[in-house]
Amino acid sequence: MTGTVTRLEPGSADWVRRHGLSAIDTCRLAQLHAADADDRVTSIEGDLGDCGGEPFAERYPERYHDFGIAEANLVGAAAGMATRGKIPFINTFGGFALTRACEQVRLDLAYHQANVKIAGTFTGIVAGFSGPTHHCGEDLAIARVMPNMVVLAPADAVAAYRLTRVAARHQGPVYLRLGIDPTDQVYDDSFSFRVGGSNVLREGEDVTIVAAGLTSVATAVAAAGCLAARGVGARVVDLYSIKPVDRDVLVESAERTGLIVTVEEHSAIGGVGSTVAEVVAAEAPVPVRMLGMPDEYAHEIGSYEAQLRRCGLDVDSVVAAVDEEVRRWRK
Structure with missing residues (x-):
């Protein structure tokens, strides 16, 4: 007896549902797919490579850079790469990117309209047991008052994949607000996403x-x-x-x-x-x-x-x- 095996498109709603993926998982996948399509896309890590960064590092080791827990340095480096035509994705804690490295984000990215994307994880209160040092309730306020900064907040893993691809195509700095664990799925594949949309x-x-x-x-x-x-x-x-x-x-x-x-x-x-x-x-x-x-x-x-x-x-x-x-x- 034979059956029909349906291949699900990576990043699709059914694919996300089958694998129980989180928004950070699909954001990372979208970064990898963006890198497949455009050799300017680069992954810049803030010691979070174990949160989905390994596939990018294995496929494109020359475009993968881990700066450790040094957010100001990695934002500055990403800005420098952008001036040379690269499209860096910064992967780090959202709160650390926009508080610890606020000056670098403000001047190196927003002021210069650098084509850099920040994938900010552990936002809100998802880091429950870690307490106030890791809770992040200020990031949207900080990011949205910076001129030239686009601010996107995906509702689920499906939206995270789609909005990461949107961010990769957008010319200019983008802040993507993400969590870490799988969350309830909101979207199927019938919805579209764009900068400035809802x-x-x-x-x-x-x-x-x-x-x-x-x-x-x-x-x-x-x-x-x-x-x-x-x-x-x-x-x-x-x-x-x-x-x-x-x-x-x-x-x-x-x-x-x-x-x-x-x-x-x-x-x-x-x-x-x-x-x-x-x-x-x-x-x-x-x-x-x-x-x-x-x-x-x-x-x-x-x-x-x-x-x-x-x-x-x-x-x-x-x-x-x-x-x-x-x-x-x-x-």
Whole structure:
């Protein structure tokens, strides 16, 4: 008896699902595929080669460079490579790239419009047990205020693959916000991605939930399902391009539902919520409730799930917050 074996395209939604991949896995794969297509693509490591960097190192050893835990050096080196026509991908902790090496990112990359991509891992509170030294709730705020910097936050491993390829084709500096572990899959292969884009994942007329990034978008989708059972119709927007932002979808959502709640695994100051509020205040004023990490360092060490609950970013907390806002503004 013989059967038919279906070959899945690497990076496709079914391929990601079958192999249980994380966003960093697919980002690394996309970097490798970009290198296959363009010999200018180079991998620059901040001592994270064991997080998916080995295949690139084995296939293109002359284009693979590990600088160790020296983020300022590796950003400066990447900028130098870009001036010589290379397209470096910096692979390091997002928080370390944008805090420890902030000056180099600001001046060497953003100011000079260097064609360098930062794949920032361990963002948000995914490094739960490591505590405040490794939590990263400031990166979006820092990256998006730098002129010339594009800021992308994939919602899952499928989006991470697609947006990494988008970043590779974009001329100029890009910050990609990633996690480390596999997360719930949001996307199939029917969606497209671009710099300055967004995707509407669910329609609703009572409230719009705008989310970006790993876990947060999946949480927003799950929360919308729970809210539907309560008679609340929630539109869900994945604002994966935080800068430049899709102003049209935000204005349309504000006008359609009259209420927006943002969800992000980032400080409630300066990230997705602030981006949305800036657009809505100027073009379609409606109430905006921002759900994010509180303006404090973690006082307790715990798992990722425990940290999400502490910040009110688990599904139950998001459902409760959105329901509260809908009831408040329906009066």
